[in-house]
Amino acid sequence: xxxxxxxxxxxxxxxxxxxxxxxxxxxxxxxxxxxxxxxxxxxxxxxxxxxxxxxxxxxxxxxxxxxxxxxxxxxxxxxxxxxxxxxxxxxxxxxxxxxxxxxxxxxxxxxxxxxxxxxxxxxxxxxxxxxxxxxxxxxxxxxxxxxxxxxxxxxxxxxxxxxxxxxxxxxxxxxxxxxxxxxxxxxxxxxxxxxxxxxxxxxxxxxxxxxxxxxx
Amino acid sequence: xxxxxxxxxxxxxxxxxxxxxxxxxxxxxxxxxxxxxxxxxxxxxxxxxxxxxxxxxxxxxxxxxxxxxxxxxxxxxxxxxxxxxxxxxxxxxxxxxxxxxxxxxxxxxxxxxxxxxxxxxxxxxxxxxxxxxxxxxxxxxxxxxxxxxxxxxxxxxxxxxxxxxxxxxxxxxxxxxxxxxxxxxxxxxxxxxxxxxxxxxxxxxxxxxxxxxxxx
DNA sequence: TTTAATTTTTAGTCTAGTCTAAAAAAATAA
DNA sequence: TTATTTTTTTAGACTAGACTAAAAATTAAA
Numbered sequence: 194x195x196x197x198x199x200x201x202x203x204x205x206x207x208x209x210x211x212x213x214x215x216x217x218x219x220x221x222x223x224x225x226x227x228x229x230x231x232x233x234x235x236x237x238x239x240x241x242x243x244x245x246x247x248x249x250x251x252x253x254x255x256x257x258x259x260x261x262x263x264x265x266x267x268x269x270x271x272x273x274x275x276x277x278x279x280x281x282x283x284x285x286x287x288x289x290x291x292x293x294x295x296x297x298x299x300x301x302x303x304x305x306x307x308x309x310x311x312x313x314x315x316x317x318x319x320x321x322x323x324x325x326x327x328x329x330x331x332x333x334x335x336x337x338x339x340x341x342x343x344x345x346x347x348x349x350x351x352x353x354x355x356x357x358x359x360x361x362x363x364x365x366x367x368x369x370x371x372x373x374x375x376x377x378x379x380x381x382x383x384x385x386x387x388x389x390x391x392x393x394x395x396x397x398x399x400x401x402x403x404x405x406x407x408x409x
Numbered sequence: 410x411x412x413x414x415x416x417x418x419x420x421x422x423x424x425x426x427x428x429x430x431x432x433x434x435x436x437x438x439x440x441x442x443x444x445x446x447x448x449x450x451x452x453x454x455x456x457x458x459x460x461x462x463x464x465x466x467x468x469x470x471x472x473x474x475x476x477x478x479x480x481x482x483x484x485x486x487x488x489x490x491x492x493x494x495x496x497x498x499x500x501x502x503x504x505x506x507x508x509x510x511x512x513x514x515x516x517x518x519x520x521x522x523x524x525x526x527x528x529x530x531x532x533x534x535x536x537x538x539x540x541x542x543x544x545x546x547x548x549x550x551x552x553x554x555x556x557x558x559x560x561x562x563x564x565x566x567x568x569x570x571x572x573x574x575x576x577x578x579x580x581x582x583x584x585x586x587x588x589x590x591x592x593x594x595x596x597x598x599x600x601x602x603x604x605x606x607x608x609x610x611x612x613x614x615x616x617x618x619x620x621x622x623x624x625x
Numbered sequence: 626t627t628t629a630a631t632t633t634t635t636a637g638t639c640t641a642g643t644c645t646a647a648a649a650a651a652a653t654a655a
Numbered sequence: 656t657t658a659t660t661t662t663t664t665t666a667g668a669c670t671a672g673a674c675t676a677a678a679a680a681t682t683a684a685a
Contacts, residue, residue: 197672218633231673233634238671250633250680281522291516298514300507306497413642434663447643449664454641466650466663 196297199266201225201235202244203296205255206263215252264328270296271317271324272307278318279311285318286360319360320351320370320406336409338374339384339402346375351406359404366395374407412513415482417441417451418460419512421471422479431468480544486512487533487540488523494534495527501534502576535576536567536586536622552625554590555600555618562591567622575620582611590623 204224208216218236222229240247244259255263273295277283283291305326308314315331316322324330335350349372352359363369367390377394378387384399420440424432434452438445456463460475471479489511493499499507521542524530531547532538540546551566565588568575579585583606593610594603600615 195671219631227672228674229633230635230675234672277519281519281526283518283522287518291514291519294514294516295511298507298510300510302499302503303493303497303507306499310497411641435661443642444644445663446645446665450642 194262194299197235198239198242198244199262199297201232201239202255202259202263203266205245205253206260206267209255215248215254217252221253261328264324264330265326266296268324268326268328269298269304271321272304272311272314274317274319275311275314275323276307284360284364286357286364288318289355289357316351318370319355320349321355335406337403338386338388338405338407339399341376341379341386341407341409343376343379345409346373347407347409348373349405350408352404353406354404362401363405366397367391367393368405410478410515413451414455414458414460415478415513417448417455418471418475418479419482421461421469422476422483425471431464431470433468437469477544480540480546481542482512484540484542484544485514485520487537488520488527488530490533490535491527491530491539492523500576500580501571502573502580504534505571505573532567534586535571536565537571551622553619554602554604554621554623555615557592557595557602557623557625559592559595561625562589563623563625564589565621566624568620569622570620578617579621582613583607583609584621 201221204221205216208220208224212220218229218232221236222232225232236245236247236253239245239259240253243256244262245253245255247253270292273292274288277288277291278285314323322331336347337353338347338349341347349368349370351370352363372390375389376386377389380386384402385396386399386402387394387396417437420437421432424436424440428436434445434448437448437452441448452461452463452469455461455475456469459472460478461469461471463469486508489508490501490504493504493507494501530539538547552563553569554563554565557563565584565586567586568579588606591605592602593605596602600618601612602615602618603610603612
């Protein structure tokens with residue numbers, strides 16, 4: 194498994210989460226910030242290794258084996274994120290680039306010991322679930338804040354967008370995982386909503402509400 | 410800095426420790442398990458970047474900058490080794506391959522926080538000194554067990570050979586860092602020595618004694 | 626259903642890092 | 656000091672992974 198192969202598998206895995214059926218060459222190219230022709234080359238290679246199913250012009254799907262490999266990389270990524278935040282005092286908007294490197298370290302023992310050292314965490318600092326050794330992910334039944342209605346209540350459990358700028362915005366507003374939230378009002382015109390967190394009320398845009406997961 | 414460049418710098422750094430003056434192409438090739446022609450190519454590249462001084466047929470020496478880069482990689486390697494042993498229950502003969510990967514992770518913050526998290530350790534699990542941020546290494550004034558004479562005493566502080574097989578041998582014999590040792594007798598014929606550790610006496614060959622560092 | 630636009634693939638090129646084989650320089654021996 | 660051996664470098668080829676430009680297949684529009 195080369196670094197590049199691993200990154201392609203991860204990208205396909207994430208795209209499969211959002212879209213059904215074969216993932217298009219262009220979609221992968223965009224996600225990987227590379228060119229479609231490069232994607233075609235790599236897909237052929239992954240197909241040879243039976244990590245993806247591929248029919249020309251029809252896009253790709255991960256095989257069972259490919260899915261396992263990808264889930265394992267994501268498992269490592271998220272466990273390292275927990276480590277960075279819990280043990281090394283990183284903030285949740287600083288961890289991504291480093292975890293992106295650490296996820297490629299190869300050692301079964303390392304990752305299992307790390308898991309234990311961290312107390313077998315179930316979610317990373319952004320609220321995303323950590324796959325287990327067999328690639329099983331506790332499925333995300335949580336809903337987007339956007340879908341709540343007036344007077345609905347819940348707990349913030351995750352974010353969809355993990356970009357540094359978004360996370361910094363949340364920190365500034367005092368929006369953090371585990372906080373209780375209540376929808377005070379919802380504006381039908383632009384879907385913005387007035388929310389309450391810890392007795393403080395303020396308004397957020399639909400764009401923000403569309404990137405926060407809530408457990409009801 | 411590519412992975413390959415980093416590995417060459419590290420190899421040259423280690424070789425400079427043992428040999429004075431320019432490090433030969435062949436010596437690097439042997440250490441890196443590659444061919445002399447590949448070494449020549451890479452040396453040219455490192456020379457362009459002013460990380461080594463190079464004169465055709467005369468071998469290489471690290472520049473001040475090159476030495477700093479190399480020391481930094483070794484710093485990372487050794488800090489990760491401490492982490493693996495102290496926090497993740499690795500044994501000292503298991504850490505090398507994983508640390509070899511982890512040493513290439515790029516993040517200033519990561520390594521400084523790790524250093525702090527580990528309590529600013531001075532030595533790795535094999536007793537080797539950990540360079541500081543500026544590449545300074547507390548110089549190894551310790552002597553090889555081989556150089557001790559009858560009735561000399563000391564404390565085991567390091568090993569020269571970190572191969573898994575050697576470390577396993579030491580574990581089996583109960584030879585560990587920090588243990589007090591006394592030379593009971595030394596055989597002039599083959600330089601083997603009878604030693605005592607914790608009231609137990611046994612004989613070791615010169616080869617073994619040549620790979621253990623002692624603080625007198 | 627033929628044409629136009631879009632997507633995907635192919636063909637060929639480039640770079641980093643490796644290799645083999647041969648040439649050149651340096652070190653050693655006669 | 657010349658000949659031989661060893662070391663180092665050069666020349667040229669190979670692979671992975673990327674790229675550009677052009678061809679082919681598919682999809683959408685007229």
